[in-house]
Amino acid sequence: MKRFEPLQSELLVGLIPVNPAIECYMQGLIERRTDSVLVEMEALAKQKNFPIVGRLVGTSLEVLAKMINAKRVFEFGSGYGYSAYWFARAVGLNGQVICTDNKLANKEQAEIFLSSVDLWKRVTFYIGYAQAVFSQTEGFFDICYNDVDKSEYPSVWKMAREKIKPGGLYIADNVLWHGKVIAENNTDEWTQAILEHNQLIFDDPEFDAFINPTRDGVMVARRKMA
Ligand SMILES: C[S@@+](CC[C@H](N)C(=O)[O-])C[C@H]1O[C@@H](n2cnc3c(N)ncnc32)[C@H](O)[C@@H]1O
Numbered sequence: 001m002k003r004f005e006p007l008q009s010e011l012l013v014g015l016i017p018v019n020p021a022i023e024c025y026m027q028g029l030i031e032r033r034t035d036s037v038l039v040e041m042e043a044l045a046k047q048k049n050f051p052i053v054g055r056l057v058g059t060s061l062e063v064l065a066k067m068i069n070a071k072r073v074f075e076f077g078s079g080y081g082y083s084a085y086w087f088a089r090a091v092g093l094n095g096q097v098i099c100t101d102n103k104l105a106n107k108e109q110a111e112i113f114l115s116s117v118d119l120w121k122r123v124t125f126y127i128g129y130a131q132a133v134f135s136q137t138e139g140f141f142d143i144c145y146n147d148v149d150k151s152e153y154p155s156v157w158k159m160a161r162e163k164i165k166p167g168g169l170y171i172a173d174n175v176l177w178h179g180k181v182i183a184e185n186n187t188d189e190w191t192q193a194i195l196e197h198n199q200l201i202f203d204d205p206e207f208d209a210f211i212n213p214t215r216d217g218v219m220v221a222r223r224k225m226a
Contacts, residue, residue, distance in 0.1 A: 017176045017213045026056055026214070037117045041082045044109075052082035053147070053173055056214050061145070061171065064220065065090030068167060070142035073097045076130040076156050077148035081110030081123070083173075087143070088119040097123050098137060100130035131159060140165045146172040150190035153197035161204065166225045170207070172197070176217025 016023070033055070045052040053061070065073065065087055071094065073087045078099035087097045101107060107125045114120040126133045130148055144160035146153060153172065160170055175181075175198055180191045201209050201221050209221035 017179055017217055018215070023056070023215065030055055030059055035117065037113050038085065041080070041085065041113055044080070045082065050079060052079060053086075054215055057173065057212075057218055058083060058086040060212060060214065060218065062086040062090045064169060064171065065143060068142060068169060070168075071095040072139070072141050073143040073145065074134060074137065074141045074160075074163075075099045076134065076144070076146045076160070077101060078106065078110065078125065079147075080106045081114050081125075083145065083147060084110065084123055085114060085117075085119060087145070088114065088122045091122055093122075095122055098133075099123055099125040100133045101125070101127065102129060103127070131156060134159060134163075139163070140168070142168045144168075144170050146170070147174070150174060150177065151193045153193050154200060157197050157200055161207070161223070164223045166223050168223050170201070170219070170221040170223075172219040174216045175211055175219040176213060178216060181217075 078101045084097050084099050140163050146156045177194050207221040212218040
């Protein structure tokens with residue numbers, strides 16, 4: 001079976017939540033997907049050591065979005081559009097994925113990639129501070145997806161939860177933070193922020209939540225119906 005290489009950051013920390021052999025097995029099951037743009041986006045991530053969610057998590061984003069028939073998605077931290085690729089597929093022709101990133105070059109790259117598969121028309125991409133864009137965006141969302149700098153996770157959760165529809169989802173990547181959430185020496189700011197974020201969500205009576213431990217851990221929290 002083909003083996004997939006862990007990200008550099010995973011090698012450094014050495015605390016991958018799921019047994020790497022199991023992740024390889026799961027990767028093998030979905031690797032035959034051959035959309036050329038997907039392969040190009042993944043190659044760019046590898047070349048630049050850019051932290052995309054990867055195919056296992058990307059697939060789960062599409063499935064989750066389709067399961068709730070999501071039509072309006074807000075992304076905090078879109079990079080060059082890899083996670084948006086999966087959401088854009090899910091929302092369909094009349095859906096909208098609002099992307100945010102603080103780097104213009106990422107938007108330009110996303111436009112090239114997503115236009116090539118006719119998904120750009122489903123995307124509205126803002127350059128700037130994601131939380132500021134969110135505050136200025138009216139209405140409610142089927143999904144709010146958080147992938148910004150980890151120190152900002154608690155504040156993003158607090159604002160995102162206010163605008164998630166009943167039955168809608170809050171999804172956040174990296175919530176196991178390469179296993180640092182259980183490391184003894186976990187006093188760094190980003191780990192502390194992730195620990196606070198995770199606890200806030202599980203303590204929130206308006207949401208039901210679980211963590212998918214795939215790759216670096218994905219939080220999925222569903223707002224209860226009224
Ligand atoms: C982990 S990457 C996003 C990867 C993307 N979600 C994917 O899976 O393809 C995080 C991106 O968010 C940007 N970023 C971090 N904090 C941000 C913030 N508060 N507002 C806007 N962009 C931010 C970073 O520059 C980076 O491009």
